[in-house]
Amino acid sequence: MEYCAGGDLRIWLDSLAQASERLPEDSVLHLFSQMLKGVEYVHSCHILHRDLKTSNMLLDVDHRIVKVGDFGIARVLESTTAVAVTMLGTPYYMSPEAFRLFVFAPHFLPFASVAIDRTVAMDVLVVGGGGREHAIAVKLRESPKERMTNLPIGDSDVAALVAAAEERRLPWFFVGPEAPLCAGLADALNAKGVPCFGPSKLAAELEASKAFSKDFFAKYKLPTASYRTFKTGEHEAALKYVEEEYGAGRELVVKASGLAAGKGVLMPQSVEEAKEAVKEVMVNKVFGAAGDELVVEQLLVGEECSCMAFSDGQTAAMMVAAQDHKRVDDNDQGPNTGGMGAYAPAPCLTDDLKPFVKEVLQRTVEALAAEGRKYVGVLYGGFMLTKDGPMLLEYNCRFGDPETQVLLPLLDSDLFEIALGCAEGNLKARVPEVRWKPGAAATVVCAAKGYPGSYPKGLPITGIPEADAVEGVKVYHAGTKQDASGLASTGGGKTTILMQYG
Ligand SMILES: Nc1ncnc2c1ncn2[C@@H]1O[C@H](COP(=O)(O)OP(=O)(O)O)[C@@H](O)[C@H]1O
Numbered sequence: 319m320e321y322c323a324g325g326d327l328r329i330w331l332d333s334l335a336q337a338s339e340r341l342p343e344d345s346v347l348h349l350f351s352q353m354l355k356g357v358e359y360v361h362s363c364h365i366l367h368r369d370l371k372t373s374n375m376l377l378d379v380d381h382r383i384v385k386v387g388d389f390g391i392a393r394v395l396e397s398t399t400a401v402a403v404t405m406l407g408t409p410y411y412m413s414p415e416a417f418r419l420f421v422f423a424p425h426f427l428p429f430a431s432v433a434i435d436r437t438v439a440m441d442v443l444v445v446g447g448g449g450r451e452h453a454i455a456v457k458l459r460e461s462p463k464e465r466m467t468n469l470p471i472g473d474s475d476v477a478a479l480v481a482a483a484e485e486r487r488l489p490w491f492f493v494g495p496e497a498p499l500c501a502g503l504a505d506a507l508n509a510k511g512v513p514c515f516g517p518s519k520l521a522a523e524l525e526a527s528k529a530f531s532k533d534f535f536a537k538y539k540l541p542t543a544s545y546r547t548f549k550t551g552e553h554e555a556a557l558k559y560v561e562e563e564y565g566a567g568r569e570l571v572v573k574a575s576g577l578a579a580g581k582g583v584l585m586p587q588s589v590e591e592a593k594e595a596v597k598e599v600m601v602n603k604v605f606g607a608a609g610d611e612l613v614v615e616q617l618l619v620g621e622e623c624s625c626m627a628f629s630d631g632q633t634a635a636m637m638v639a640a641q642d643h644k645r646v647d648d649n650d651q652g653p654n655t656g657g658m659g660a661y662a663p664a665p666c667l668t669d670d671l672k673p674f675v676k677e678v679l680q681r682t683v684e685a686l687a688a689e690g691r692k693y694v695g696v697l698y699g700g701f702m703l704t705k706d707g708p709m710l711l712e713y714n715c716r717f718g719d720p721e722t723q724v725l726l727p728l729l730d731s732d733l734f735e736i737a738l739g740c741a742e743g744n745l746k747a748r749v750p751e752v753r754w755k756p757g758a759a760a761t762v763v764c765a766a767k768g769y770p771g772s773y774p775k776g777l778p779i780t781g782i783p784e785a786d787a788v789e790g791v792k793v794y795h796a797g798t799k800q801d802a803s804g805l806a807s808t809g810g811g812k813t814t815i816l817m818q819y820g
């Protein structure tokens with residue numbers, strides 16, 4: 319972000335006045351409208367700014383107001399204490415920093431009405447502490463200058479996160495993982511007037527319940543494998559269905575409906591294994607309550623790809639497609655993991671297929687809105703590209719990990735503006751078009767030997783600065799710890815990143 323020389327509107331206007339050319343009328347009107355918005359905004363924060371004049375407006379190079387400055391003689395109408403302090407001497411809100419706290423105090427929101435572009439650089443709390451969130455934080459850093467702090471708050475501790483929003487008067491949140499969203503973090507924040515990039519609990523049900531999502535796909539005719547769902551106690555019916563399907567020559571996949579940390583899908587090789595899988599989930603409860611409901615669906619064949627979109631509740635802005643690799647060893651061998659690597663763009667999503675997938679994502683966002691489940695955040699579609707066209711395997715309600723680590727470096731537009739625009743419910747107002755860079759990105763996950771089984775923790779990690787120094791390379795951290803003795807693995811970190819701008 320650059321500012322006008324001298325930084326204020328008056329200087330810019332003076333320089334224009336000296337030039338021979340006249341300022342075009344629409345520019346004049348635009349400036350006036352911005353100034354009025356500035357006045358309206360400051361007043362909407364219950365602050366009477368007695369010195370709103372051109373020299374207190376800071377512009378960026380595109381002549382948009384980025385900051386309303388000089389609160390030296392501002393008065394906080396609602397707070398008599400503040401006025402008392404003024405009489406004694408210097409009011410604490412004289413500094414823009416203190417003002418910022420007032421502006422974004424939760425009860426002064428909603429902020430959807432904030433019309434000034436980048437009024438002031440805003441802090442944001444990134445929830446989560448894995449590689450995905452590191453990539454998010456690094457990308458957000460491309461916005462104005464920031465300080466980054468780790469807060470020792472568990473990423474699923476909704477109460478503590480909401481308390482941090484209030485205590486620190488944080489203007490908005492960017493949520494990485496699904497667990498806090500499914501636990502209602504976005505709802506709790508929105509109830510306090512704090513915008514959140516991440517869906518409400520109702521909208522996140524798209525990930526949290528495969529039974530719900532399959533019924534939703536069916537209702538809105540979104541392409542997916544044919545299926546049946548069964549509830550606890552209905553396992554006999556499920557077994558009968560399995561036998562009938564295999565009898566008719568069809569193969570099945572057995573899924574626990576609830577959240578099972580990416581392990582709740584069983585891929586049987588025979589009718590016996592399929593029946594065994596049903597019993598494991600429904601009777602032996604190997605996935606606990608996640609298996610209270612069961613989805614049995616037809617086996618699909620094809621290449622898989624992750625197609626994500628930024629959603630503000632109305633529009634899905636599709637990202638480039640990515641592919642991740644789940645098995646731990648080379649050549650697609652070994653047990654499944656949380657993801658050992660990813661790359662983007664994925665060429666399997668050809669130009670012919672893109673419009674189809676884009677339409678599915680857009681229709682999903684519209685259908686969710688129609689269901690009263692407005693979807694804000696990253697809508698992650700897992701697609702199988704079958705010979706009959708792309709089919710939805712599932713939706714996740716957040717960025718993929720490690721797909722994020724390859725997608726964000728390819729993002730050309732400003733992630734801060736995109737996510738905030740979505741959280742405010744109007745992406746286009748901030749970012750009319752989400753742009754991507756040409757080229758490709760790939761990431762490889764390094765894990766201790768033994769992962770995803772048992773593996774040693776606390777191993778020293780070396781060579782990071784050397785790797786980071788290579789042109790085009792960026793190392794993202796997940797489950798690492800830095801202390802006096804150096805960098806070491808922890809086998810999973812859970813902190814939350816506070817990005818402080820300005
Ligand atoms: N109908 C299906 N046909 C073939 N493979 C499937 C099917 N459903 C799921 N899978 C495989 O199982 C993986 C996990 O399934 P998914 O529905 O994405 O659940 P989750 O990610 O929650 O474990 C998919 O990435 C895919 O490889």
Ligand SMILES: [Mg+2]
Nearest residue numbers: 580700711712
């Ligand atoms: Mg999946």
